[in-house]
Amino acid sequence: MSNETGPVLALSGGVGGAKLALGLYRILPPDTLTIVANTGDDFEHLGLSISPDLDTLLYTLSGNDNLELGWGRRGETWTFMAALEALGGETWFRLGDGDLATHIERTRRRKAGESLSAISHDFRRRLGIAARLLPMSDDPVRTRLHTAPTPPSPASGGGLGGGAGGWLDFQDYFVRLRCEPVIDRLEFAGAADVRPHREFLAALADPQLRAIVICPSNPFISIDPILAVPGVRAALRACNAPVIAVSPIIGGKAVKGPTAKMMAELGLPVDAAAVAHHYRDFLDLYIADEEDAAAVAGLDMPVVLTRTLMQSLADREALARAVLAAAERVRK
Numbered sequence: 001m002s003n004e005t006g007p008v009l010a011l012s013g014g015v016g017g018a019k020l021a022l023g024l025y026r027i028l029p030p031d032t033l034t035i036v037a038n039t040g041d042d043f044e045h046l047g048l049s050i051s052p053d054l055d056t057l058l059y060t061l062s063g064n065d066n067l068e069l070g071w072g073r074r075g076e077t078w079t080f081m082a083a084l085e086a087l088g089g090e091t092w093f094r095l096g097d098g099d100l101a102t103h104i105e106r107t108r109r110r111k112a113g114e115s116l117s118a119i120s121h122d123f124r125r126r127l128g129i130a131a132r133l134l135p136m137s138d139d140p141v142r143t144r145l146h147t148a149p150t151p152p153s154p155a156s157g158g159g160l161g162g163g164a165g166g167w168l169d170f171q172d173y174f175v176r177l178r179c180e181p182v183i184d185r186l187e188f189a190g191a192a193d194v195r196p197h198r199e200f201l202a203a204l205a206d207p208q209l210r211a212i213v214i215c216p217s218n219p220f221i222s223i224d225p226i227l228a229v230p231g232v233r234a235a236l237r238a239c240n241a242p243v244i245a246v247s248p249i250i251g252g253k254a255v256k257g258p259t260a261k262m263m264a265e266l267g268l269p270v271d272a273a274a275v276a277h278h279y280r281d282f283l284d285l286y287i288a289d290e291e292d293a294a295a296v297a298g299l300d301m302p303v304v305l306t307r308t309l310m311q312s313l314a315d316r317e318a319l320a321r322a323v324l325a326a327a328e329r330v331r332k
């Protein structure tokens, strides 16, 4: 039987995922949408508690997102960064003047003992967002990436041994080193000890749930941390609602960011099918771009082909509609 009114749960990271989250937000009754954000990218920087994916979702859903950068605030000014630079401060992680207010206020409230989810709830209300936005957990998880050992080479000082490789914190890898290091594995430090946010688990167990949407974020750095939270993957497998993922790969390439480079370095084929395999133990249906029809032809799960590139608001809404229509097809 169809379920066109039940709640929808979306798992999302930053940029790519936030676009589909906005599409869902615009087509659904807002009080039926819960978005769970990855917090593995969070870090302490300049004494501030920074939650990039929560902030990208806050700004995107409230129409405050910076469309050029893909992160931070619209119409941003950079007086603080320029002044910090002049003082010799760390400016590799760019903090706009408006964005800074978010980090300063979140840091103040965290220090006062408020949870990340309580702060996110209040921020999204103040920004006029009617959907629910949750961190995957109120406890800290930190994505780290292991760099492959660099082979000895004349370039590394006369044939001496190359670098031994080592662990990088996420923002060091992603921003400071611009995703250049070659990685061979990731870890989500702390994941084994955290609890999924109670409203996240409750949503997963809701018998009225209409669909669970894995947004087209980077599977490894944005979705896997959410799946690493104890109980999440098992709940997705056990869930009665259809679990649908949208491919972050289009035409064998990532729309933005290091997804394709990471897949190659992790030894995975850089194609849409590899992402479906990555989620296969809980996925009911995969949505891939029409360009990747051949790549997903042999998949042993239902596939829907559609245009997945989201450039306009209409694209975001159209993809959201395609996801929900697909959910009706695989309803259990």
Ligand code: FO1
Pocket (backbone or CB within 6 Å): 013, 014, 015, 041, 051, 052, 053, 055, 056, 071, 072, 092, 093, 094, 095, 099, 171, 174, 175
């Ligand atoms: N990404 C960059 O490539 N360079 C930056 O300077 C940068 C600053 C920044 C500030 C606040 C914020 O919420 C996000 C920011 N990002 C920046 C993006 C961030 O690294 C990514 O959004 C996520 O961590 C990965 O999706």
